[in-house]
Amino acid sequence: xxxxxxxxxxxxxxxxxxxxxxxxxxxxxxxxxxxxxxxxxxxxxxxxxxxxxxxxxxxxxxxxxxxxxxxxxxxxxxxxxxxxxxxxxxxxxxxxxxxxxxxxxxxxxxxxxxxxxxxxxxxxxxxxxxxxxxxxxxxxxxxxxxxxxxxxxxxxxxxxxxxxxxxxxxxxxxxxxxxxxxxxxxxxxxxxxxxxxxxxxxxxxxxxxxxxxxxxxxxxxxxxxxxxxxxxxxxxxxxxxxxxxxxxxxxxxxxxxxxxxxxxxxxxxxxxxxxxxxxxxxxxxxxxxxxxxxxxxxxxxxxxxxxxxxxxxxxxxxxxxxxxxxxxxxxxxxxxxxxxxxxxxxxxxxx
Amino acid sequence: xxxxxxxxxxxxxxxxxxxxxxxxxxxxxxxxxxxxxxxxxxxxxxxxxxxxxxxxxxxxxxxxxxxxxxxxxxxxxxxxxxxxxxxxxxxxxxxxxxxxxxxxxxxxxxxxxxxxxxxxxxxxxxxxxxxxxxxxxxxxxxxxxxxxxxxxxxxxxxxxxxxxxxxxxxxxxxxxxxxxxxxxxxxxxxxxxxxxxxxxxxxxxxxxxxxxxxxxxxxxxxxxxxxxxxxxxxxxxxxxxxxxxxxxxxxxxxxxxxxxxxxxxxxxxxxxxxxxxxxxxxxxxxxxxxxxxxxxxxxxxxxxxxxxxxxxxxxxxxxxxxxxxxxxxxxxxxxxxxxxxxxxxxxxxxxxxxxxxxxxxxxxxxxxxxxxxxxxxxxxxxxxxxxxxxxxxxxxxxxxxxxxxxxxxxxxxxxxxxxxxxxxxxxxxxxxxxxxxxxxxxxxxxxxxxxxxxxxxxxxxxxxxxxxxxxxxxxxxxxxxxxxxxxxxxxxxxxx
Numbered sequence: 001x002x003x004x005x006x007x008x009x010x011x012x013x014x015x016x017x018x019x020x021x022x023x024x025x026x027x028x029x030x031x032x033x034x035x036x037x038x039x040x041x042x043x044x045x046x047x048x049x050x051x052x053x054x055x056x057x058x059x060x061x062x063x064x065x066x067x068x069x070x071x072x073x074x075x076x077x078x079x080x081x082x083x084x085x086x087x088x089x090x091x092x093x094x095x096x097x098x099x100x101x102x103x104x105x106x107x108x109x110x111x112x113x114x115x116x117x118x119x120x121x122x123x124x125x126x127x128x129x130x131x132x133x134x135x136x137x138x139x140x141x142x143x144x145x146x147x148x149x150x151x152x153x154x155x156x157x158x159x160x161x162x163x164x165x166x167x168x169x170x171x172x173x174x175x176x177x178x179x180x181x182x183x184x185x186x187x188x189x190x191x192x193x194x195x196x197x198x199x200x201x202x203x204x205x206x207x208x209x210x211x212x213x214x215x216x217x218x219x220x221x222x223x224x225x226x227x228x229x230x231x232x233x234x235x236x237x238x239x240x241x242x243x244x245x246x247x248x249x250x251x252x253x254x255x256x257x258x259x260x261x262x263x264x265x266x267x268x269x270x271x272x273x274x275x276x277x278x279x280x281x282x283x284x285x286x287x288x289x290x291x292x293x294x295x296x297x298x299x300x301x302x303x304x305x306x307x308x309x310x311x312x313x314x315x316x317x318x319x320x321x322x323x324x325x326x327x328x329x330x331x332x333x334x335x336x337x338x339x340x341x342x343x344x345x346x347x348x349x350x351x
Numbered sequence: 352x353x354x355x356x357x358x359x360x361x362x363x364x365x366x367x368x369x370x371x372x373x374x375x376x377x378x379x380x381x382x383x384x385x386x387x388x389x390x391x392x393x394x395x396x397x398x399x400x401x402x403x404x405x406x407x408x409x410x411x412x413x414x415x416x417x418x419x420x421x422x423x424x425x426x427x428x429x430x431x432x433x434x435x436x437x438x439x440x441x442x443x444x445x446x447x448x449x450x451x452x453x454x455x456x457x458x459x460x461x462x463x464x465x466x467x468x469x470x471x472x473x474x475x476x477x478x479x480x481x482x483x484x485x486x487x488x489x490x491x492x493x494x495x496x497x498x499x500x501x502x503x504x505x506x507x508x509x510x511x512x513x514x515x516x517x518x519x520x521x522x523x524x525x526x527x528x529x530x531x532x533x534x535x536x537x538x539x540x541x542x543x544x545x546x547x548x549x550x551x552x553x554x555x556x557x558x559x560x561x562x563x564x565x566x567x568x569x570x571x572x573x574x575x576x577x578x579x580x581x582x583x584x585x586x587x588x589x590x591x592x593x594x595x596x597x598x599x600x601x602x603x604x605x606x607x608x609x610x611x612x613x614x615x616x617x618x619x620x621x622x623x624x625x626x627x628x629x630x631x632x633x634x635x636x637x638x639x640x641x642x643x644x645x646x647x648x649x650x651x652x653x654x655x656x657x658x659x660x661x662x663x664x665x666x667x668x669x670x671x672x673x674x675x676x677x678x679x680x681x682x683x684x685x686x687x688x689x690x691x692x693x694x695x696x697x698x699x700x701x702x703x704x705x706x707x708x709x710x711x712x713x714x715x716x717x718x719x720x721x722x723x724x725x726x727x728x729x730x731x732x733x734x735x736x737x738x739x740x741x742x743x744x745x746x747x748x749x750x751x752x753x754x755x756x757x758x759x760x761x762x763x764x765x766x767x768x769x770x771x772x773x774x775x776x777x778x779x780x781x782x783x784x785x786x787x788x789x790x791x792x793x794x795x796x797x798x799x800x801x802x803x804x805x806x807x808x809x810x811x812x813x814x815x816x817x818x819x820x821x822x823x824x825x826x827x828x829x830x831x832x833x834x835x836x837x838x839x840x841x842x843x844x845x846x847x
Contacts, residue, residue, distance in 0.1 A: 007781035009767030336737040340610035
């Protein structure tokens with residue numbers, strides 16, 4: 001029998017890192033699946049290439065680092081990163097965008113810092129922002145909704161993803177946020193800009209956008225399921241969505257010709273995905289409930305600020321990276337109250 | 352202003368697999384064969400070890416005093432059965448190290464003849480001082496695991512006004528059901544013990560907190576205490592570590608004990624429910640604490656059950672009685688699986704602190720590979736104290752012990768909730784125990800260094816004093832000589 005010194009406890013819960021990652025993957029799948037239905041084979045090819053290359057880069061990094069490769073490769077974290085990168089890409093983006101994105105996320109976003117659990121920035125958001133700045137054309141070519149049964153066939157889709165076939169202007173357009181931003185620059189005003197906008201279709205996700213970001217409904221359902229599973233807590237998603245809702249409603253009330261309503265904000269861009277799956281990333285968000293509320297609120301405020309007054313139509317990537325960088329600071333100052341002590345650590349008064 | 356983020360009654364905690372069903376509906380076995388030899392350590396409590404007063408070869412009766420308590424915080428030990436003192440020797444202690452401690456060995460004669468103590472006629476009319484004396488004299492200590500001498504706690508009434516006696520019947524550790532069974536079977540005695548404690552402390556009311564996974568125990572205690580309105584029985588939710596005394600207090604009263612203080616600072620004294628039973632036996636029956644109920648369970652035990660065991664019985668005998676399957680045995684533990692200590696072997700005695708003997712199988716202690724921390728903060732959510740286990744562990748890993756102390760290392764109660772929930776299976780408690788040990792030895796070293804410095808300084812001072820004295824002497828001699836010479840010269844002058 002075992003006589004090496006062992007500390008209590010002698011039992012442990014059965015929940016492991018792998019279970020957490022695979023549950024996150026499961027929660028993401030409906031939105032990914034919807035994206036593939038919405039944009040056809042190209043979306044499927046891009047997702048496949050991105051996830052596969054994420055696994056490839058992960059394996060190489062683990063090998064270079066030395067030590068166990070297989071058990072880490074199987075923990076599912078690289079698949080989560082790959083999926084998230086794919087979900088933020090335009091569905092007709094060429095294959096190398098997916099590969100470069102995965103490479104940036106896994107190598108620069110994760111392993112340069114020391115691997116799982118060590119990174120300062122969310123790998124998927126780091127890749128998204130780096131791609132957006134480096135390849136603005138590829139990263140902002142948004143195609144119309146073109147489901148399997150109406151859009152391109154498998155061969156044409158294959159060419160678009162893998163051999164750089166030209167995407168016809170006829171099937172592209174702007175996202176809601178992009179369209180509105182361009183409209184403002186041409187001195188157009190709001191109620192007219194949204195003449196073709198359907199709040200309901202935006203909620204369902206039947207609109208132009210990134211591969212896996214369009215469906216507010218499915219991402220929301222995935223996020224709520226993760227909360228019920230105890231994988232994520234409500235602090236970040238609720239504070240993030242609440243701050244965006246509050247600010248956009250406030251400014252919309254002040255000047256409804258220049259500021260989008262909360263409903264348009266909540267159903268546009270990466271907001272939902274970020275609120276439930278990106279900002280809640282364990283590694284790059286604060287540890288305490290209060291810290292997470294501050295973090296979520298900070299993300300929400302920055303998203304609104306960048307969307308409303310920034311140069312880019314969408315600000316979620318920048319907002320998350322900025323808040324990631326202050327996470328260590330938040331964790332340094334925000335600590336839970338210890339039993340029998342006040343918040344500043346002094347013993348409470350007796351009697 | 353952020354109190355809404357904190358449950359005012361309970362913070363953190365975990366739901367562990369209970370494993371109580373194996374033992375909680377079987378009666379306490381009282382038919383354990385009397386061992387041939389009993390090994391009674393003189394140190395079974397917090398404080399100074401007891402001092403033996405028996406000689407080798409002497410015949411002792413059951414319940415007779417073997418070693419008396421020394422100093423203000425200590426407890427005596429008594430003979431668990433009648434027999435002859437074989438030896439007073441060093442014997443392995445029930446501790447992970449199994450290091451030997453001073454132990455009185457009795458060869459039992461099987462007669463179980465009791466030492467005659469006077470039994471009080473009206474125990475509930477005894478003076479508080481008398482109750483405390485009897486509790487102290489009977490060697491009663493906290494049976495929840497802390498083994499703090501109970502009489503010392505009862506005597507705290509002299510310093511603080513006690514308004515509430517809190518009886519901790521949480522028994523939140525998985526597997527353990529010894530308190531549960533004691534309440535089911537001996538509720539009337541427990542309630543008598545509570546009444547005696549109330550009298551001993553001059554306290555007006557008692558609250559008994561029982562986790563709601565023990566409905567039979569709750570009913571039994573409620574029925575037994577129905578006629579005493581000073582005793583209220585409350586069901587508390589089943590959530591580890593509800594039985595942490597400070598947690599139980601927070602749940603039942605909404606108050607917290609100051610980090611630098613004790614429960615008495617806010618007018619509360621907390622005792623374990625099994626201690627109440629021991630108090631009843633000590634005062635009403637004049638029986639010292641010479642046996643206790645022990646839960647014997649775990650995947651390697653074929654007949655898991657609660658057994659009433661004489662103190663000093665070797666655990667190997669108790670395990671044999673319950674049928675241990677050695678080929679399945681992966682780990683032997685004294686206490687519960689969350690906070691209990693590993694024992695290297697079972698040839699150590701049952702002591703007053705032994706609430707459980709667990710022979711866990713490989714399936715029980717599922718131990719996957721340790722992975723890196725993913726900062727999921729499950730440990731932060733689980734910590735009942737409000738610490739940041741992941742941050743503390745990363746500081747300790749970097750050998751920054753002072754930074755870990757700043758984060759609250761010294762407030763850690765080693766409850767194990769953080770290690771239990773960690774999805775990366777990081778042995779967090781191990782880090783904290785290691786750091787506490789390091790800090791302790793560092794403190795010892797510093798203390799030693801200071802002592803050496805002090806001695807050296809004293810020596811220098813002494814040497815200087817001696818030197819100064821020698822100079823003073825020399826000066827005096829010189830002066831005397833000068834004076835004498837002057838006198839002689841004067842005399843010569845006068846003579847001349």
